[in-house]
Amino acid sequence: MQELGVSGVLHSGPATFFGLQHEPNPTSAIRAAIVGAPWDEGNGGRNGANYGPRGVRDASSWFASYDLASRRDVWEALTVVDGGDIPCIPSDAARTMDYFADHVAGLLEGGVMPVVVGGNHSITNGTARGAARACDGRMGYLSIDTHLDTTEGWAGAPLASGCPTYRAADLPNVDPANVVVYGVHGWLNPRSHVETAEALGIRWYTRDEIRARGLAETLAEAIARASDGVAGLYVTFDMDCMDSSSAPGTGTPEAGGFLADEAIEIARAIGRARPFAFDVVEIAPIYEQSGVTQRLACTILMEMFAGMADADAEETGSDGAA
Ligand SMILES: [Mn+2]
Numbered sequence: 001m002q003e004l005g006v007s008g009v010l011h012s013g014p015a016t017f018f019g020l021q022h023e024p025n026p027t028s029a030i031r032a033a034i035v036g037a038p039w040d041e042g043n044g045g046r047n048g049a050n051y052g053p054r055g056v057r058d059a060s061s062w063f064a065s066y067d068l069a070s071r072r073d074v075w076e077a078l079t080v081v082d083g084g085d086i087p088c089i090p091s092d093a094a095r096t097m098d099y100f101a102d103h104v105a106g107l108l109e110g111g112v113m114p115v116v117v118g119g120n121h122s123i124t125n126g127t128a129r130g131a132a133r134a135c136d137g138r139m140g141y142l143s144i145d146t147h148l149d150t151t152e153g154w155a156g157a158p159l160a161s162g163c164p165t166y167r168a169a170d171l172p173n174v175d176p177a178n179v180v181v182y183g184v185h186g187w188l189n190p191r192s193h194v195e196t197a198e199a200l201g202i203r204w205y206t207r208d209e210i211r212a213r214g215l216a217e218t219l220a221e222a223i224a225r226a227s228d229g230v231a232g233l234y235v236t237f238d239m240d241c242m243d244s245s246s247a248p249g250t251g252t253p254e255a256g257g258f259l260a261d262e263a264i265e266i267a268r269a270i271g272r273a274r275p276f277a278f279d280v281v282e283i284a285p286i287y288e289q290s291g292v293t294q295r296l297a298c299t300i301l302m303e304m305f306a307g308m309a310d311a312d313a314e315e316t317g318s319d320g321a322a
Contacts, residue, residue, distance in 0.1 A: 043120040
């Protein structure tokens with residue numbers, strides 16, 4: 001890890017995630033590996049999310065690791081590396097999804113938490129499948145998303161960006177009762193997707209319900225439902241859950257989504273639930289004027305890791321003030 005203080009040029013040196021050590025073959029001494037999935041096919045919206053990993057690496061230079069809330073240094077509490085990028089084969093979605101699945105499963109089997117930076121949301125068709133394969137029991141699935149993503153396939157194509165919730169609910173060790181979508185709103189949730197979600201028994205929380213009942217209460221309920229009785233919780237954070245003012249650099253921006261401070265609250269709570277695998281997707285820096293979307297993705301990752309450190313400290317009885 002590079003020494004990141006308050007002096008010096010923040011963007012100097014090779015761009016790894018948060019200036020962390022590049023380690024393509026992490027062992028179980030490593031808590032988590034952040035890996036890129038620069039994939040942009042299978043997408044019905046605007047392209048550009050294949051530049052997400054590079055954009056997040058670049059933006060992450062501006063993030064130091066001292067957490068004001070816990071007074072804890074996150075990288076002292078958790079050993080995290082940049083695991084490099086998972087290979088993507090343009091024009092071969094099936095093989096690429098196999099790579100995503102195999103890579104995520106390999107990390108988990110080695111005792112390392114995969115944290116994947118997409119790529120569009122189609123990557124989760126592969127990454128969640130690999131996580132489920134490596135899960136020692138039932139897996140829960142929580143999607144923070146504008147979209148239900150419950151289509152079985154687009155014109156028969158099963159690996160599109162509108163399919164990951166359906167694919168997750170269809171995995172052999174996933175009970176649809178543990179599949180939850182949080183933040184649903186906007187005008188890209190067609191009747192057929194709603195009816196499929198209902199038929200599968202998936203619980204989804206609309207922005208209207210979250211506003212009416214409050215974020216803290218509904219989020220705790222969503223996490224508890226996805227985690228109930230499972231051996232591992234997979235969380236996917238689609239940046240298009242954000243209001244388009246807070247994250248314009250995404251494939252399908254929608255009005256009415258979460259604001260940045262709500263994303264911080266959501267990410268911290270997710271971290272405290274200690275998911276066994278996580279992804280953040282749909283970061284498309286090419287639509288950005290000032291980089292706020294990739295910077296918000298970095299904030300979400302830092303808050304998620306800080307939440308994991310909070311949960312660790314509570315478990316061990318440490319006050320965490322390092
Ligand atoms: Mn989405």
